[in-house]
Amino acid sequence: MTVTIPLLSLRNVSRSFGTFKAVTDVSEDFGPEELNCIIGPNGAGKSTLLNMICGTLAVSSGSIHFGDESIGGMSGDKIARLGIARKFQVPSVFPSLSVVENFHVSASNALSANELDEILSTVNLSVDRDTTASELPHGKKQWLEIGMALSMQPKVLLLDEPTAGLSVDETRATSEFLRTLRGKVTVVVIEHDMAFVRDLKAHTMVLHHGKVIASGSFEDIENNDLVRDVYLGRR
Ligand SMILES: Nc1ncnc2c1ncn2[C@@H]1O[C@H](COP(=O)(O)OP(=O)(O)OP(=O)(O)O)[C@@H](O)[C@H]1O
Numbered sequence: 001m002t003v004t005i006p007l008l009s010l011r012n013v014s015r016s017f018g019t020f021k022a023v024t025d026v027s028e029d030f031g032p033e034e035l036n037c038i039i040g041p042n043g044a045g046k047s048t049l050l051n052m053i054c055g056t057l058a059v060s061s062g063s064i065h066f067g068d069e070s071i072g073g074m075s076g077d078k079i080a081r082l083g084i085a086r087k088f089q090v091p092s093v094f095p096s097l098s099v100v101e102n103f104h105v106s107a108s109n110a111l112s113a114n115e116l117d118e119i120l121s122t123v124n125l126s127v128d129r130d131t132t133a134s135e136l137p138h139g140k141k142q143w144l145e146i147g148m149a150l151s152m153q154p155k156v157l158l159l160d161e162p163t164a165g166l167s168v169d170e171t172r173a174t175s176e177f178l179r180t181l182r183g184k185v186t187v188v189v190i191e192h193d194m195a196f197v198r199d200l201k202a203h204t205m206v207l208h209h210g211k212v213i214a215s216g217s218f219e220d221i222e223n224n225d226l227v228r229d230v231y232l233g234r235r
Pocket of ligand 1: 041
């Protein structure tokens with residue numbers, strides 16, 4: 001029997017703001033090179049959880065392990081250097097640089113021509129390689145930023161609403177290319193768009209009022225009565 005050791009492991013992770021508990025006792029494992037999704041209504045604690053994983057916010061209690069390293073209290077820079085890359089909801093790119101230059105600037109180690117081509121092709125930007133970032137439409141800026149995070153050659157890629165502001169076709173293309181990352185990098189995506197989450201076929205965790213109310217395949221989640229109640233607004 002093969003035992004998969006989780007790459008990222010959260011145990012009883014909590015975060016309070018004053019007396020308000022934004023995240024309470026979250027325990028979850030993210031396996032190596034798996035696709036994972038975190039969903040939940042507005043204010044459920046999704047971004048707070050991601051912020052704790054990448055070191056933007058300290059945990060109030062509980063532990064976060066990356067491999068066998070405890071990263072719960074580490075600075076964001078140190079966590080990034082260990083191999084956890086984060087893309088925020090609003091694209092932040094170098095507007096006057098070309099797509100390829102943006103990738104080179106983001107790379108932690110020099111990218112070979114093959115690595116560069118692979119990233120360009122993954123995020124559908126091969127034909128735009130020499131386009132100045134400021135001239136890209138919003139959707140391609142989102143992809144550029146995912147490419148910039150991939151240029152760091154991370155072990156974990158954290159994405160906060162990568163489909164924000166994208167068209168239906170762009171959203172579908174995004175889930176298609178994220179699926180190709182399975183087997184290459186551990187991906188954790190926060191999303192609101194249920195069609196996208198269904199398409200992604202990822203391990204899905206549902207947060208509600210800061211607590212995990214369900215975790216499993218998207219089919220399990222979709223058929224879970226409590227999750228349906230939460231999304232239909234009955235709780
Ligand atoms: N710095 C902060 N100070 C005080 N309260 C905060 C802070 N950051 C988040 N919160 C509160 O914590 C709760 C969880 O917020 P969070 O942004 O993590 O939710 P979310 O699930 O990502 O929501 P959304 O889907 O709307 O982005 C919210 O009630 C929010 O107002």
